[in-house]
Amino acid sequence: MVAKEFAFEMAASSIRFGAGSTRECGADLAEMGVKRVVVFTDPGLVRLPPVVNALESLEQNGVAFRLFDRVRVEPSSDSVQQAIEFAGAEPFDAVVAVGGGSTIDTAKIANLYNCWPADFLDYVNQPVGKGKPVPGPVKPLIAIPTTAGTGSETTGVAIFDYKPLKAKTGIAHRRLKPMLGIVDPENTRTLPPAVAASSGLDVLCHAVESYTAIPYTERPRPERPVLRPAYQGSNPISDLWSLEALRLCAAFIRRAVADPSDDEARRSMLLASSYAGIGFGNAGVHLPHGMSYPVSGLVREWRAAGYHSDHALVPHGISVILNAPAVFRFTASADPARHLEAARVLGANVDRASAEDAGRILADQLIRIMRDLSMPNGLGALGYTSSDIPALVEGTLPQHRVTKLAPRAAGPEELARLFEDSLKIW
Numbered sequence: 001m002v003a004k005e006f007a008f009e010m011a012a013s014s015i016r017f018g019a020g021s022t023r024e025c026g027a028d029l030a031e032m033g034v035k036r037v038v039v040f041t042d043p044g045l046v047r048l049p050p051v052v053n054a055l056e057s058l059e060q061n062g063v064a065f066r067l068f069d070r071v072r073v074e075p076s077s078d079s080v081q082q083a084i085e086f087a088g089a090e091p092f093d094a095v096v097a098v099g100g101g102s103t104i105d106t107a108k109i110a111n112l113y114n115c116w117p118a119d120f121l122d123y124v125n126q127p128v129g130k131g132k133p134v135p136g137p138v139k140p141l142i143a144i145p146t147t148a149g150t151g152s153e154t155t156g157v158a159i160f161d162y163k164p165l166k167a168k169t170g171i172a173h174r175r176l177k178p179m180l181g182i183v184d185p186e187n188t189r190t191l192p193p194a195v196a197a198s199s200g201l202d203v204l205c206h207a208v209e210s211y212t213a214i215p216y217t218e219r220p221r222p223e224r225p226v227l228r229p230a231y232q233g234s235n236p237i238s239d240l241w242s243l244e245a246l247r248l249c250a251a252f253i254r255r256a257v258a259d260p261s262d263d264e265a266r267r268s269m270l271l272a273s274s275y276a277g278i279g280f281g282n283a284g285v286h287l288p289h290g291m292s293y294p295v296s297g298l299v300r301e302w303r304a305a306g307y308h309s310d311h312a313l314v315p316h317g318i319s320v321i322l323n324a325p326a327v328f329r330f331t332a333s334a335d336p337a338r339h340l341e342a343a344r345v346l347g348a349n350v351d352r353a354s355a356e357d358a359g360r361i362l363a364d365q366l367i368r369i370m371r372d373l374s375m376p377n378g379l380g381a382l383g384y385t386s387s388d389i390p391a392l393v394e395g396t397l398p399q400h401r402v403t404k405l406a407p408r409a410a411g412p413e414e415l416a417r418l419f420e421d422s423l424k425i426w
């Protein structure tokens, strides 16, 4: 019999939170003796205040920089290769990422392969890649998020679309964690409402999935502590961060989307994003994220409002939330109390709820929020039909890193049913 896990470990980046703190990044680097950095951002952000302020701060502190402003929104295996090559063209001492998850993840990958060159698949999650641990420290990365958001500033995770698989996968290792996340609420002021909605729903799903993931004690015990994965299952410390993130989402997601000048709502959603990052960065996510990876990878023509891109894309948060109601109806029987607690924190009345109703109540509460935020009504609204389900299932099955954390196991038949239920949601 396989021995069960007995310990969990919390790891997160240092976080500095404050309006205007972006302007401190140059002084941070200068004090570390850093002379040359590579700055990453995407084409839609390059002329906006978050990037302008970060670059000014570097100049004022005598830190030389090279700017890569071609990050692909929703990065792919090809686009991250370009970033790796750009960074490696000249020596650098540190990396700065100013942008959403696409930018921060691209910067993590470019830093990794320049510090520890390897075949591309060596560090990529198993079973797609070899899942080799990062052999040693990477160069310092300062991550300055401009979405609220992925929480990537707190985690050792980087996600990209792996073309041969037609689904996303990633690299996950604690050594990829940024040295510092500068979390500056001024940086989300220009966020288009559609991006605020999608990235905010990503925060919400990080929180619910990490809170409902299998308990860490249900995973097999690793042979050596270094083999303990970053995503360990729900645990008492992640729970605190995830539930508080959920409370903030319930109170502020609608306001943050409706009015970008609502400072309290923007600030609270950015905090929620980092809180959820600390929670899920150690507990993990499960089926809504695992199922989202082929939804993104198989996109045909759908284009999202508010996204600067020359290619069809399903924004990450949308690809996740559309699967969430069906998933939670399915997983609730494994732990009704946790599903009801998530629903309660999100605003549902659970006073008289029975355990059998837990999944429906949580799903209905999510649907209310999705409708308030004008989400598409299911995968069908993005152009998927029943004939796509075999490919969607095939793209989900290799996502072990997350699917194994689901509180209820889902094989090919269950996944097919979950996708079917997600084609039209209301």
Ligand SMILES: NC(=O)c1ccc[n+]([C@@H]2O[C@H](COP(=O)([O-])OP(=O)(O)OC[C@H]3O[C@@H](n4cnc5c(N)ncnc54)[C@H](O)[C@@H]3O)[C@@H](O)[C@H]2O)c1
Residues within 6 Å of the ligand: 042, 043, 044, 045, 048, 050, 073, 074, 075, 099, 100, 101, 102, 103, 105, 146, 147, 148, 149, 150, 151, 152, 155, 157, 158, 159, 160, 168, 187, 188, 189, 190, 191, 192, 195, 198, 199, 202, 306, 307, 308, 309, 316, 317
């Ligand atoms: N590393 C992790 O732990 C993790 C977690 C969740 C998601 N992800 C990944 O992150 C990516 C999604 O990142 P995201 O949701 O943060 O969005 P994003 O980085 O893809 O950006 C989305 C769009 O918003 C624009 N934008 C961003 N900030 C802006 C601002 N302040 N003002 C104006 N426009 C702005 C960008 O130019 C882009 O067009 C996906 O690839 C997803 O898989 C990573």
